[in-house]
Amino acid sequence: MRLAALALIFAASAAFLSLEAQQAPKAPVPVILSTDTGNEVDDQWVILYLLTDPAFDVRGILSAQAPTLPDPSAHWTLGVLRDQVENHMGLTVHPPLLEGASTPMTDASTPQPSAAARFLVEQSKGFSSTNRLTVLTIGAATDTASALLLDPTLADRIRIVAMGFTNLKPEGAKEFNVENDPHAWQAILKSHVPVAIGTGEVCRHDLSMGYAQAQQMLANRGPIGAWLWDEYRMWYFSHVKPLRSTDYTHNHVIWDIITAAYVRGLVTTETVPRPSLTDSVRFAQGQNGATWETISHVDTTTLWKDFFADLDHFTATHNLPPYQPR
């Protein structure tokens, strides 16, 4: 009897402790973002989320190359990034912004040196395999892969959360971010760095946003809401809506935010065998026993609620410059 009573008391206090642990605010997650912002309209949402939600401790933002941007593309991206952070968000004090390499890797074992890759190696130094720095890759993976090649021990101190690949079928490896530097992904998959991936297929399913929905969600949200809506609207008319048609049923996808949703714990994932990548950008069998984490679902309702609560709080507490269409 006495033992049973003791066990009951122990179980009750353990349950209380675990509840308390769940309710205690979690420490912010240290992250570095690598983005090809300016190329599409979704990277902006990730930059905003990371810089407005106290759950993220942003240590730096790296500008990534993309062949669709003016040359030298990572330099151009850096300018867009600075404009977004300093002019649209009005931040005079912000995490360091670093320029990445403007050209992709030439093979899977030669790094493209850049200030961004060196910064990533340097920033990782206080981290370990039990306390990893999170690297969000939402453009070409050139700088992240180059950092791994510059210092292979980096694989023991970071984890990568990326938006990339169309789906997990062999031919599904082809996708904008991956095709912008397939060698980078060959190097990442070959290394033992932990990788979580959000594919285009899952983004399309869970992060599609219709014209009316975007308009409604971004209305009355101050200069930043006006900016995001303007960017969405311009992209929608140039890339989504068929020309000379009144068909507004097509959606656009806020692809890259899947990586931030992962860090916020708003996704479901599966751990599956980790593939390798061929030179023709197809998945092939990877090393025996190697795995990666694939995102299968995003809790979109909670994600948008959290995103806009952070944005509204930021707008209410900062003296933002009025939105000037550029």
Ligand SMILES: [Ca+2]
């Ligand atoms: Ca992107």
